[in-house]
Amino acid sequence: MIKAYVVDGDRLRMVDDLEHHKAAVVWADLLSPTREEEIAIEQMLGVSVPTREEMEEIEISSRLYTEDGAIFMTATLPAQTDGEHPLMSPVTFVLAGNRLVTVRYHEPRAFLTFPMRAEKSAMGCTTGEAILINLLEAIVDRLADVLERIGHDIDGISRSIFQPSSDKPSKRDRDFRKVFQTIGRKEELTSSIRESLMTLQRLSGFLGNVMMQSKNKDLRARTKTLSRDVASLTDHASFLSNKIVFLLDATLGMVNIEQSAIIKIFSVAAVIFLPPTVVASIYGMNFDIMPELKWSFGYPFALFLMVLSAVLPYLYFKRRGWL
Template sequence: MLRLLRHGAAGLETVTPADGWRPAEDVFWIDLLKPTRAEELAVEAAVSLEMPTREEMAEIEPSSRLYQANGATFMTATLLSRRDEEHRSEAPVTFVLTKGLLITIRYDELRAFDLFAERAQGQGIATGTAALFSLLDAAVERLADLLETTGLDVDGVSSAIFRRPKGAQFEALLTELARAQSLTSKTRNSLVSLSRMFSFAALAHEIAEDAECRAHLRTLQRDGQSLTEHAGFQSSHIAFLLDAALGLINIEQNGIIKFFSVAAVILMPPTLVASVYGMNFHHMPELAWPFGYPMALSMMAISAILPILWFKRRGWF
């Protein structure tokens, strides 16, 4: 899908390019969303640039993600998209800044782009550079919201771990922590890729020659750095909670094993007495004794009570 945003237009326009297609003079943003090969070729011919393929966008080496060619600046960052209601995936997005025009290439729906399209007219955006910064602002804002939401979820899990009733199950809590850790890790990866992009964007002559753009870029860099540090702290907090949950599980398991160990020791002496007097030998001294049965029961009771008293005195039971 090829969409355009023109200065003064009410919203995005969807275009089906024909042979010899060229964007109008007032177009400042071209958005290629899941583009067909024909749409890619039409844009390449219109701006005289070769656009990166989906495979090239997925590469992780900086030389494939951040480069300049034919007077244009190519920058690829990793953002987060929602594939379903519960899971988010990493989605590479390429930003091409050339001659006051911004071209974006992506293969996933991204909320940040929708937010930018809604705000663009109200903000009076009319150039590709301004569109780039507004898009980056929206992307950083979305990542900050994700970190905030995940942090609230982690706080809830933390309270549930340390205030849970004895014997409650840990499966749901561990699953929630694993989900939070995965999302935090992906958010941090996205922030790191954006930070690299911010550093490289300073080389674009449209930004380097504009003091206001340089100041805006420094603000984005500070925001990205602070959010990256926050994501690292949140990841450490989640790791601590995982260790704490596993420690509590081990404590409960040790308590169960301890209970059965004590029970086995308590029952061992009565079992020995019952085994001795349960043997079927003909000549047993107590076999014909009237008080033999009460004596055996008393010995079993005493042999069970003595270990209980000993364990309580030692604080083991």
């Protein structure tokens, strides 16, 4: 699928017939292109469109390079970030003269929101360079929103760990299982965003060197700002990742505390009921001569002695603060 855009004043306008508007197209967005569509774009630009296998190469030399006068830049971008399992896939940006071509195989949110904004408002998208900078800014803004949401979610997880909603151990155990699952999903999402920001950081540095040859001072300044924003978001993503690790350790610590409290209860109960067991064992012995056997108050006395031997350790533990 090819989405072709032409300049309409200071706005972008999508056209249906690529062949008819071939000379005026400034941005061609290829979504899961067929081989015929790749050939059409290659004929229009005079450069080869990278295949999906080439886009997935992790070497920097395979992602950031110049060929036949065109500039190729590939970054890994997330899609479906509103859920807990984002889809990560590479997106290639090709600057060929005054035109921009993007090649992708998934739907990052910025590729839906940016064209709508560029069609409704004047954003200065009259050249391929300007479209690229605006598109990258939209991508970075989207990643910033995702990190902001992750931060709010992490704060909620922190409250659920250190301020449990229930005093019942069984309910807290179920809550901790949910917390572990939530932490795992947030770590997966944060790691994906960090991976994307790292590729964008390399891309913005490469683009900054390319834009030094541009005569447009505004675009050069925006490229530097973009690079700083990506670096700042990368640091923030690292901070969130460290906080998630801390919450994971804290959750494990809380689980250990809960288990220790349960073991302590059993240990104290064993100590409390040990003296009554000794008393009952003594009076359960089968000797012929036992003074209390024929005593009318022997049975109540034995019960009283067992209760007393259980209450005294309990009161002692309570006074020492062990319970």
